[in-house]
Amino acid sequence: MANSPGPYNESTSQLGQSQFNRLGHPGKFTAVQIVNNTTVNFTGSNYGYGALMVGESGATGTLTLSDGGTINIAHLPHEVLFEFSVAKVACNAKAVYVFKRQQ
Numbered sequence: 001m002a003n004s005p006g007p008y009n010e011s012t013s014q015l016g017q018s019q020f021n022r023l024g025h026p027g028k029f030t031a032v033q034i035v036n037n038t039t040v041n042f043t044g045s046n047y048g049y050g051a052l053m054v055g056e057s058g059a060t061g062t063l064t065l066s067d068g069g070t071i072n073i074a075h076l077p078h079e080v081l082f083e084f085s086v087a088k089v090a091c092n093a094k095a096v097y098v099f100k101r102q103q
Contacts, residue, residue: 061091
């Protein structure tokens with residue numbers, strides 16, 4: 001019984017990872033980063049984030065687009081997904097979710 005596969009067996013977890021690598025990720029988005037009371041740049045290792053959702057009413061801050069221009073986060077309704085090419089997000093102590101697009 002000690003050698004039987006279980007949910008935390010290394011080979012089982014590798015199978016799950018290789019399945020996504022082999023078959024691809026289902027859906028449009030593959031990761032999420034929560035911006036809360038900070039500024040995050042979506043360049044370099046954070047490249048590829050292409051959607052945003054304001055998680056809470058009362059959020060304030062600025063969304064900077066990749067080709068220039070800014071959007072006041074307070075003017076966006078919360079719990080609505082917006083597909084923006086995100087370069088930078090700065091916000092107050094409310095959650096803003098930024099989603100990484102499948103490439």
